[in-house]
Every structure is written in C-alpha cells, then in structure tokens.
Amino acid sequence: MTNQFVILTHQLTKSYGHCKAVRGLDLSIGRNRITAFLGRNGAGKSTTIKMLLGLIRPTAGSGEVLGRQITDAEQNREMRKRVAYVAEDKPLYGYMTVEQIINFARSFYSDWRIDVERKLLLDFELPANRKVKSLSKGMRTKLALLLAFARRPDLLILDEPSEGLDPVGIEYLLRTLVSCSAEGVSIFFSSHQIAEVERVADHICILEKGSLLMDASVEQLRQSYRRIDIVFSALPPEHDFRISGVESVKTDGHQMRVFASRNAEAVVERAQELSAVSVEIAPVGLRDVFLETVGEN
C-alpha cells in the first residue's frame, strides 16, 4: 500500500555518459517520519532529489512521490502542490524584495500558513522591503527556509538546510523541523551535519556513489550498533570474526577493533572462545556509523 510511503523508487538510475550518478536506487521513505539522507559530496543525493521533483529525467527506473509517478509531468506537477522543497543553493529571485517573494510563493499554495509566515519573519528578523540580492547569506538561507516552513505540505524535502546558518539558526531549524513533524509533515532532508541528524532523525539512508548502502532506523542503530575492542596475546586471523552482523574488522598490533551493526554478543563470545585478554564494548555514534559504512566501500 503506497500510502505508507511518501517516496518510493524502483531501480532509479541516472547516467551522464559513462558516469552513473545514481545506480538502481530503491528508496522507501516512510510517512510521518523524519528521514535523513546522508552521503559524501557527489554521492548522488541532490541528483536523486531533483529526479523526484521532475527537474531531471531518470535514465532508467521509476519513482513515486505521494503516490504519483515522478516521470509523468502532469502527475509530478500535482504532487508538487503538496511538497515543499528547498534546494541546496537556497534559490531566490534577487530582484524581488523579501515581501514580494513571500507574496509570490504564497500565491501558489493552498496550504500556506500566514500565522507561521509572520512568526518566522519576526524570528528571522527579515526586512520586508529589502531586495533579496542585498541580503546576507544567512538571511537568504532563512528566507528560503521560510518559504517552505510557512506551509503545511505532506512532504518537506530539504537539501543541506543548515548550510549557511549559525548555531542559533541551526537550533531554530531543528526545532522547526520537529514542530512540522509533530503536525504530520513527513520530512526528508540531506545533511552533512551528523550531530544534528543524530538528534532529530528517525531514519537514515546512506548513499555512496549512487547506491544505497544503508537504510535503517536510528533507534535500531542505537540499540544494536556496537564497537568491540579486543586485546589478544596472540592475534587470531581476521576472518574468524567475519560473523553475520560484523561490518568491519581492523587490527593493530595485539588489538582488534570490530564494528558490528548487530549481533555484538556473538562477537564477544567468539573473542572469549579465542582467549581474548580483554573485551570492551561501546556504543557507536552516527558519525562513526557513517564513516564505517562509507569507508568500507
């Protein structure tokens, strides 16, 4: 039942000549969740988002957003009425004033919230009569975000929303995201700020070189992803620790570091079987989960 998913793609692919920006992507982003899209620069996040919104045509594969086909121009346009999107470069019309561009955006959407618009205008301290081109970068970012947050869409897609914001701005952004989510907006955002993602995301998708490497619940990761540090008097071969759930094994002298996305107990058991001198288990923060997942590839 596609109602459960706000975004659903099937083998979505985009090639530029010989280079594959996105390879056979199968995304399933759940409704009423905050999902973070992580990946290195050039991993294909922006390309994927642009395909979803009809700015770019996929080379192969298909996708649905809010139940509508992304490759059908008319369906995509219908879908865009219920989707708010802020691109990575926070695009705005330089020749319009703050007030003009807000009036402009407002005229297209029936889900516009004037009360939220006024509150954000005040909180962001945006001068209504100043032309956009003479605003500072931080103010432009806030204005671009305002155009999306002053609505109540079904889906909010943000590409690197915290870029250009100072820490106070980032805190405000996260609080606003959370507030939107509480009102039933599904949120899909890409970010490099792992600390922020860690606090608010329910779910993460890690993209690397156009392929989906991880699609997991953040709480599940907190529960099961572990780092196990083992000291041996005589180092056993690495492949002894290639148990199901183990993501990576690294050795340095007598020490072995194992990252396991699940099944950490089995690793500890194996260490004990192989007469380990000491075993320490620690939780793994999202930043290390990301580095391990992307690094191993």
Add this chain to the structure above:
Amino acid sequence: MLSRCIFTLIQLTVMFFKLNPIAGQPLYLQLMQQIRHATETGALQDGEQLPGIRTLAEKLVVSPNTIAKAYSELEHEGLLELRQGSGAFVCVKRRIRSLADSVLVARRRIRDLIDRLRDDGLVDEEIRRAFEAELLFPAEVASKR
C-alpha cells in the same frame, strides 16, 4: 531495573530531561527511564500532566516519534494515561512509591562503591566505562590481569 542514566541524573532537575544520542540506548528508552525516575522520586506527582508530544519534542529537539513511542510504552506499562485531546497524565500506583525508597538506597550503595573504586585508584572515566560495559552487555566480560 536500575536506570541507565545514573550519571546524568546528578544534573537532573524537574522536567529537564536530557537525552543522549550517543549513549548506545534508543532515545525513547532513555526518556521512559527518566520519566519513570521522576515519578519514583516524586518529581512527578500522581495526576500531573506531562508536556504534549509536540511541546516536549520542540523543547528537547528530538523527533516527535521518540516522545510518542515513550509515552505509548509507558501507557502500556500503566504509568501514564493518555487522554484523547488532553495529553499524558501520570498515574503512579501505590506500590511504585516504595521503589522511590529502593532507588535512594541504591544511590547510597553506588556512592559507597564509587568511593571505594576511587580509593582503588580508578579515575571517574574508567568507573563510568566499567558501568556502561556491564550494563550494555550483562554477560561476563573476560578481564584477566
């Protein structure tokens, strides 16, 4: 079951929950424990109303799904009563109140243990890691000297 947040409780004041994303424990479980503890120590009284899901999510800056899950699990346990339209209300049963005493006793014991470990020469960081390791993985950890 002893709360995992023993170390963070030292800073805890009424209604100031603190969730640690890197603690190796799902946030909703942390929140559940902190709410439970608040009811045990009497910081939250029977019949008192907890903040709404949206309000608490904004305050803690975490996903509302976390708050919703914590509240719903606590309702399942019988600690909270979720009233449609009004919010979440605490309903502490009489027998749980005695737990508050056990917690106080436990904390005294832990204080003694910590003092002894410090006398043994362990630093606070080492003590904390030892507790974490034991709590995260209760099976026996092979540690030979």
Add this chain to the structure above:
Amino acid sequence: MLWYKAWLETRSRFLVSLGTLTIFSSIFFHHALYISCLNTLPCPEKISHSERISEFHRLLFINQQYVVIMWILSVVLLGMGGMVREKALGTSSLTLSLPVSRARLMRVRVATGIFQAIALGVVPWLAVLIISSRARMPISVAQVGFYILLLVGGGLIYFAMAVLVSSLVSGEYTAPALAFGAILMGAMLFDNWLRRFNVWRLVTGDFSVDRNTFLLSKHLPWPGILGSLCAAALMLLASAVAVQKKEF
C-alpha cells in the same frame, strides 16, 4: 503571480525601451514638421503644399526605419531570460519546483513579451498622433495603423527568434549577441537571394510605400505578415520543446 514575476523581470528593459522609442519618435516628428515647413513658423522657401506634405510623409517613412531598428533591439532584449537563463543564475530549482508546468511558464513569459512588443509599437506612434493633432497637422490614423501593423505583425518573428536563442543559450551577453547576429545575418542573406521574403523590408514598409507620395498606399501585405507570424509561432513552439526536454 507568474505575470507579476515576468513583469518584474522585464520591467526595466521595457520602460527604458518605451521611453527611448517614444521620445525619439516625438523629437523626430517635431523635426520632420520643421524641415518640411509644416509647423506654425513661417516657411523660408516657397514650396507647394502638396510637396510639403509629401516631404513630411517621406520623413515619417524614415522615422519608421529608425523605429524598426530600435524596436527590434528592444524586442530581442525583452525575449531574453527564461528557464535556461534562470539555470545559469541558479533560480531554476525554485521556479521549477512550483506547481506549474514548464509550458505554462513559457506561455506567461512569451505573452508578457508580446504585449510589451505591441505596446512598444503602439505607444510611440500614439505620441506622434497626439503631437500631430495639437500641431493641427493630423496624420491619417489609417497610415499610423498600417505602420504599427507592419511593425508588430511582421516583427514578432524577431521576438520569437530571441526567445528561441534564449531557450538554447544561457549567457547573459552571448544570447542577445547571437540573436542580433542571426537577425542581421538573416536580413543580409535574404536581401541578396530572397529579397521578396526579407522581413526587415516588410516591417519598414519598403514593400508597401508609394515612392512618390511616401504614403503606404498599397494593400496591406497580409501574406507577408501571416507568413512571418507563422514562422514566429514555429520558433516559439521549438523553444517550448527545447525547454521541455532540458534537464535542470
């Protein structure tokens, strides 16, 4: 509010062009009245009234040549912009994420340009008409209408050419330069081999003017105008297809 956006984007260009064309036409008209001794000042030479009228109309015809150049210049500049230029400026993500089709975006842009082109053809001549009636030297409205129809009907093809070039090329200066280059090249080539089809001569009234009276006295060249409009429509269609296919 797409119309509002199109207006804001072209407002300066339009108003400057309008001002320039109107002021130029008015001044030239005054000059023509003076030169042909048709103003209220006493005339130094002794020429017959009909000769003065004829001279006056000749000057009006010359005015049209200048107006045509300026009008084409203005209309080409007004045809610039669009989604391809927005991509270079970085705002295409915003415009294309609006719940409007690319076809609608193009329609609004083109319609705005056409209205502006018509205004740029009508207003200067209107100013001339007003000044002439105050000078008690009324020009026939039919003549003025003829000039306007030639200019706008025949000349929209230049606007369409500009729209097509701006749908293929994104540079702020390369696009108008290319458009002008194409127009000038076209005018020269057509003049050499297919003079009958040279739109430039059509819009300036070259095919319609009577060389004795300098009045546009022949029949309105409907085939020429309609042919030019058809070509314009085809170019606009090609622009729409180009934008539809483009990746942003």
